[in-house]
Amino acid sequence: MHSELEQLLVLQDRLQKIRQIQTEIKTLPLERDHLESQLAASAAGVEALKQKGRHVEVERKKLELDVGTRTESITRLKTQQYQTRKNDEFQALGHEIERYENEIRKLEDQELELMIDADKLKAELEAAEKSARASKDSISRQLTDLDAKSKALDGQQQEFEKDRKALAAEIDADLLDQFERLFNSKGDAAIVAVEHGVCTGCHMKVTTATASRVKAGKEIVNCEQCGRILYLGQ
Ligand SMILES: [Zn+2]
Secondary structure, three states: OOHHHHHHHHHHHHHHHHHHHHHHHHHHHHHHHHHHHHHHHHHHHHHHHHHHHHHHHHHHHHHHHHHHHHHHHHHHHHHHHHHOOOHHHHHHHHHHHHHHHHHHHHHHHHHHHHHHHHHHHHHHHHHHHHHHHHHHHHHHHHHHHHHHHHHHHHHHHHHHHHHHHHHHHOOOHHHHHHHHHHHHHHOOOOEEEEEOOEEOOOOOEOOHHHHHHHHHOOOOEEOOOOOOEEEEOO
16 A cells, blocks of 8 residues: 555544544533533422422411411400300300311311421422432532543543644645545545445445556545545455
8 A cells, every 4th residue: 555545544543533532522511511400400309398398387387376366366255255244245255266166176177287298298308308419429420430531531632632743744745735624524534445446435436547546556546526535445
């Protein structure tokens, strides 16, 4: 094979590796965001349960106050009942007392329901806090791993970049220029094999003349369809 072609193939290998690493590096912030939003979601879940718990507590206090005012009213009515000498007034006060007592029973039933709700919420909160702690641990481990991965990729990129510079320095400037322009515009490869008379870059048949120039290996030959530099494969 043309020795410059061999150099270009090695250079292309390094460039492809650099490109791959850069693609991986680009996904890192997305992975980080994803992990951080998972963390935020579990914290928000815990906070929502705490909020619910506070709400139930406020409602329960309100009911307690309502019971309190009715209990006071009953005490007041009982005093009036004790003081009156009129039978019909005594009975009327008795009805009012009964009404308040019924209300108190209803309020206490509601209070009991809220206490059951509060117990359920407490258990839910404990479970949510436990799972939030676990996911926090796992997510911070994953974030640490991401940092390490990011550093490793940076290091690899620098190594390949060093290789690339050394290789590029040995290649003819015009050829290097042509190669780099092709590599950047094609997105995959600038130098490809001809296999069974077909360019493996664009998958078109090359002319017989092109095929034999590639086979001779004495010069740089481009695919007449896609312009990629050709070397002899199988
Ligand atoms: Zn081609």
